[in-house]
Structure formats: C-alpha cells, structure tokens
Amino acid sequence: MRVTHYTNVPPETVEQGAEGVLIREVITRADGAPSFSMRVFDLEPGGHTPQHDHPWEHQVFILEGRGTVWSESEGDIPLAPGDTVLVMPGERHQFRSAGEGVFRFICLIPNLEDRA
Amino acid sequence: MRVTHYTNVPPETVEQGAEGVLIREVITRADGAPSFSMRVFDLEPGGHTPQHDHPWEHQVFILEGRGTVWSESEGDIPLAPGDTVLVMPGERHQFRSAGEGVFRFICLIPNLEDRA
Numbered sequence: 406m407r408v409t410h411y412t413n414v415p416p417e418t419v420e421q422g423a424e425g426v427l428i429r430e431v432i433t434r435a436d437g438a439p440s441f442s443m444r445v446f447d448l449e450p451g452g453h454t455p456q457h458d459h460p461w462e463h464q465v466f467i468l469e470g471r472g473t474v475w476s477e478s479e480g481d482i483p484l485a486p487g488d489t490v491l492v493m494p495g496e497r498h499q500f501r502s503a504g505e506g507v508f509r510f511i512c513l514i515p516n517l518e519d520r521a
Numbered sequence: 522m523r524v525t526h527y528t529n530v531p532p533e534t535v536e537q538g539a540e541g542v543l544i545r546e547v548i549t550r551a552d553g554a555p556s557f558s559m560r561v562f563d564l565e566p567g568g569h570t571p572q573h574d575h576p577w578e579h580q581v582f583i584l585e586g587r588g589t590v591w592s593e594s595e596g597d598i599p600l601a602p603g604d605t606v607l608v609m610p611g612e613r614h615q616f617r618s619a620g621e622g623v624f625r626f627i628c629l630i631p632n633l634e635d636r637a
Contacts, residue, residue: 406590406592406594406595406598406606406607406608406609406612406614407606407607408590408598408600408604408605408606409604409605410601410603410604410605411582411603411604411605412603431582431605432580432605432607436607437607437609438578438580438607439578439610439631440556440557440577440578440631441556441557441580441629441631443580443582443605443629461556462554462555462556464548464554464557464559464629466527466547466559466582466627468584474522474524476522478522479522482522482524484524485526487526487527487528488524488525488526488527489524489525489526489527489547489548489559490522490523490524491522491523491548491552491553491554492522493522493553494555496522498522511582511627513557513559513580513629515555515556515557
C-alpha cells in the first residue's frame with residue numbers, strides 16, 4: 406500500500422501545445438500500479454492543455470475552479486467541482502481554464518505499452 | 522465524450538461487510554470505459570468498507586472528511602482531503618470513517634473480466 410498527499414509529488418510543466426499547466430504524476434507504473442495511472446492537473450487562469458487525440462481514454466474528476474472541456478463532436482462544455490468526464494480513445498479534446506483561480510482536476514489514463 | 526456531475530448518479534448501498542457506505546458508479550464499462558471504472562464512496566460517521574482482498578488494485582483520492590485505511594502490513598493510516606492511496610492486488614484492506622461528517626473518496630478499479 407502507498408499513501409501520499411498529492412502535493413508531495415513535485416509538479417512538472419507540460420509543454421507541447423499546453424500553456425500554464427502543471428502536472429503531478431501521483432500514482433504511476435513506477436509505484437507498481439498495474440493497469441492505470443493517476444495525475445493531478447493545475448491549470449492557471451488562461452491555461453489550457455493541447456488540443457489533441459490519442460488512442461487511450463481519460464477519466465477526469467474536477468476538484469477546484471472553473472473550466473471547459475472541448476471535443477470535436479460536442480464543442481465546449483463547462484466544468485465545475487464534482488463534474489466527471491470520460492474522454493474516449495481517439496476523441497480530439499482540450500481542457501481550458503475559465504476562472505480567476507486555479508482549475509484543478511484528476512485525470513486517469515490506462516498504462517498502455519505504447520503510451521508516451 | 523460524457524460529462525456528468527457525480528451526484529447525478531444515484532447512490533447505492535454497499536452490503537456484504539460494509540456499514541454506512543453509499544457508492545456511486547460514476548464511470549463504468551456500461552458508459553464505454555475501456556480499461557477502468559470510477560466510483561465515489563460516501564462513508565457516514567462510523568461507516569466502513571469490508572475488510573477484504575481481491576486480485577485487483579484500488580486507486581483512491583480523498584475528497585472530503587477524515588478517515589483511515591487499514592492494511593495487514595501497515596495497520597491504520599490516517600486520511601484527509603488530497604491524500605491518495607494505491608492498494609495493491611491481493612492486499613487485505615479496509616477504509617473507515619473517522620470524523621463527524623461524511624468521509625468521501627474516489628476509488629478506481631480496473632475492468633477485469635472476473636471482477637464482481
């Protein structure tokens with residue numbers, strides 16, 4: 406068993422099309438997680454993840470702040486704490502901050518062999 | 522893409538060794554989730570999950586309240602909002618409420634064929 410507060414994991418900056426995004430890789434393969442990984446994202450005001458797609462899904466739970474998630478099929482959907490998002494494999498998507506404080510969410514992904 | 526507030530999912534009572542536990546199956550196979558599932562647990566004051574083990578892992582993020590997680594190897598570890606827990610496959614464990622309000626956490630599990 407491994408117990409840790411998510412803030413004990415040092416944040417890293419996300420590059421490659423993102424702006425104002427910090428990521429904490431809270432539970433990963435390196436911790437022995439067999440199937441999937443947990444990350445916590447902090448988006449600054451005005452921050453956004455890349456507009457991209459990939460062959461794996463996201464499961465997201467909004468912790469704090471306001472934002473949106475965009476997908477090609479559905480456009481922008483507003484997000485607030487307690488909202489959850491399932492992004493399907495191959496679905497083009499982008500998360501954007503929409504408030505004046507941090508926009509924070511948990512984002513889980515499968516541990517695929519070919520995931521970057 | 523599927524966006525929903527976790528409280529839009531009706532809570533169900535957990536039986537079988539649990540007490541004062543409500544579970545919301547927020548993202549599951551039925552929603553098309555390929556690899557893993559997201560549930561939100563509410564433990565009432567005095568509530569607890571069963572003391573059990575199973576061949577799949579848990580990934581937990583504490584949202585609200587106070588509680589503990591017990592494992593055979595490490596005993597009781599206190600939990601507060603922002604704490605994360607990785608319970609390994611086969612590890613005997615139990616979550617307990619330790620506060621006067623609700624003890625709420627997200628708990629994710631893989632979508633194994635043989636999972637109940």
